Amino acid sequence: MSPRLDSADLGNYQSDGFLYRRALFDADEIDLLRRSAKEDKRLDDHSFGRNDGEGGTVRLSLWNHPGDGIYGAFARCERIVDTAEQLLGDEPYHYHSKMIMKDARVGGAWAWHQDYGYWYGNGVLTPNLLSVFIAVDPSTRLNGCLQVIRGSHLCGRVEHRLTGEQAGADPERVEHILKRMEHLHIEMEPGDALFFHSNLLHRSDQNRSDSPRWAMVCCYNAKSNDPYKDSHHPRYTPLDRLEDDAIRQIGARRFTETDPDKLSSDEVGFLDPNRDASAKSLEAGQQ
Structure with a gap:
C-alpha cells in the first residue's frame, strides 16, 4: 500500500521544501535497479557529460x-506517484527521469541551483513541480551526496546563469x-x-572517493501546470500508474528473458544531449 502523508508530512514539505523517505524501496528492489542500470549498455551509450565549472564533469x-x-x-x-500527487495537490505527470552517474574519483559536481531555474524557460508557468532523488548507491559526504538549503524554496525563483555547462x-x-x-x-x-x-536550492560536490554515487531522479509536473509551449520535455501526458509489486515482476523479467525482441518495449526514448537546452538557453541572456 502506498503511504498516505499526514498533516505533519505536508507541513514539513511546505516549510522545508523537501520530504525524506527512508527505505522507500527495499534492498531487493533497489538491487534490481542497480544491476539493471550498471549492466545497461543503452544507458551508458546515451550518457553525456556536463562541465561543472570546477574542473569536473x-x-x-x-x-x-x-x-x-x-x-x-x-x-x-504508486508509492512515488501517489506521494507526488499529495505534495503537488494535483494529478502528476512524468516530466522526465535521469540517471546521474557520479563515478568514483571522476564524478563532477552540481552547482547550487533550483530545478525551476532550468525549467522556467520551458514554458512552465508555476514552480508546482517536484523531483524524487532515489539513492542507487550509498550517498555520503565523501562521494558527493545531495546538499540542500532548508526552506530556500520560499525565496522564489532565483536568477540563474551558466556555470560551466550547468545552470547555477x-x-x-x-x-x-x-x-x-x-x-x-x-x-x-x-x-x-x-x-x-x-525551487529548493540544492547542489552536490565532486566524488573524490573510491565509491560510485549513482542516483535515479524522477521529475513530475502538475497537470494544471501544463507548459504553454513545446520544449524538449513533455507537456501533459497521462501517467499510467503501476502497483508497487510491479518493480519485482518487471525487474525479474529483465534478468530471465533471453529474447531481446521481447524486451524492446523496455526501451525509453533517451534525450539527445543536444536537445537538452535548459542550461544553454541562458547563454543568450548573458551575452
Whole structure:
C-alpha cells in the first residue's frame, strides 16, 4: 500500500521544501535497479557529460517518458506517484527521469541551483513541480551526496546563469541565503528517497572517493501546470500508474528473458544531449 502523508508530512514539505523517505524501496528492489542500470549498455551509450565549472564533469542519461521497463516501474509505482500527487495537490505527470552517474574519483559536481531555474524557460508557468532523488548507491559526504538549503524554496525563483555547462543560481544571492537558512548534507542509503520542491536550492560536490554515487531522479509536473509551449520535455501526458509489486515482476523479467525482441518495449526514448537546452538557453541572456 502506498503511504498516505499526514498533516505533519505536508507541513514539513511546505516549510522545508523537501520530504525524506527512508527505505522507500527495499534492498531487493533497489538491487534490481542497480544491476539493471550498471549492466545497461543503452544507458551508458546515451550518457553525456556536463562541465561543472570546477574542473569536473557530471555524467548522466535522461529520458522523457518512463517506458515499460525497470526505470518506468520505479517512476510509475504508486508509492512515488501517489506521494507526488499529495505534495503537488494535483494529478502528476512524468516530466522526465535521469540517471546521474557520479563515478568514483571522476564524478563532477552540481552547482547550487533550483530545478525551476532550468525549467522556467520551458514554458512552465508555476514552480508546482517536484523531483524524487532515489539513492542507487550509498550517498555520503565523501562521494558527493545531495546538499540542500532548508526552506530556500520560499525565496522564489532565483536568477540563474551558466556555470560551466550547468545552470547555477546567482552566487551572491545564494551566499546570503546560506547565512539565514540551514545547509544540510543529505546522506542516504540505497533505497532512500528525497522528494523536493522545484525551487529548493540544492547542489552536490565532486566524488573524490573510491565509491560510485549513482542516483535515479524522477521529475513530475502538475497537470494544471501544463507548459504553454513545446520544449524538449513533455507537456501533459497521462501517467499510467503501476502497483508497487510491479518493480519485482518487471525487474525479474529483465534478468530471465533471453529474447531481446521481447524486451524492446523496455526501451525509453533517451534525450539527445543536444536537445537538452535548459542550461544553454541562458547563454543568450548573458551575452
